[in-house]
Amino acid sequence: MLWNFSSLKYFPSFVDRDMGMRFRGGGVGHKSTREATDSFLTDRHRLDIHSAVDNVEAEDSDEDSCDEEGPSNEEEHLNEEQPAVDVDEQNMEEGDYDTDRRDEVEEGERENDSGEEEDWEDESELEDEPESDEEGSDEEGDLRDDALGPDDGEVDEDDIAILGFAAF
């Protein structure tokens, strides 16, 4: 779990694994509430998304998650700002993840943020930097959103199959 405890004003601890999954979505034993809680599947912190996709990459680098869904609203938004960004599927399959993408996801989130959350955003941004230095290609910012965008209304079953198990 990628909670950053130090930036929270209160200290959360999980009630138990079951309760965690009630709010995480997708538990196999939670079939009766599955439909209602599927909305949680798209509710992920960006670090969470990174680790999920990276895991998938590690397990199966041939997995092509580029063509799963059409562009989300947030992505269109980003494209308006940065029309120069192109989708490069070749790079995606080689499993390079990069600084640019992180920054873009961050920007997208910041637009949605309310004022009170500015301060912790900044904190966590600092933490990102050492990680992102290791990785290095360009131009894939919106692919990540395709795979598991925070604003995607729906997630395909395939998405859950590909990303879900790795994440859990």
Place this chain on the structure above:
Amino acid sequence: MLGRILEREYQGDDTPFTDEERATLKFVNNRLYLHKVLRINYTSYDMKREQDSLNPRTHANIMMLSHDDDRHPYWYARIIGLFHVVVRHPSSINPLKFDVVRVRWYGRDPDSNYQSGWRTRRLPRVGFVEYTEDDSSSPAFGFVNPEHIIRGVHLIPAFHHGVTNELLPPSNSARLPSEGDVDFNFFYVNM
């Protein structure tokens, strides 16, 4: 209760019944049978059977599926009474027994700036629904079928936001004696 006899789908407490409909229901001996503890069986995420022991005194908070359009899929409530009743209804020859949970509802934080979830790293925040005489506003109290309860839930009082006595006048039934006549403004749902 009538909704359960007539097997209507539960949609919250909004479904009104007419006085005539209500008059068809007769409580045998005019009694409520109080209980101390409610045990809820549920299936955990890994398909194991679990049980929560709930009571109005120490483990009073429950969650159930939401029946409105809110993005958040759960409703939360505090148990303030547990009882069963035996009723007669024209649809059945034999008296019918029902377990009933009396609850005080929590509502989602009305502040739309407050976002919760994994993405924002905030716990969901709830507060008691304000009690009003006005029938059109959302009710502060309700009766719940125990079958609709998913499991107990741990609510953390938001100490920072303090207490208030404006949500409900002094009440012996809705609050514990130890709480005095005040409620916390907000609670965080531990997840």
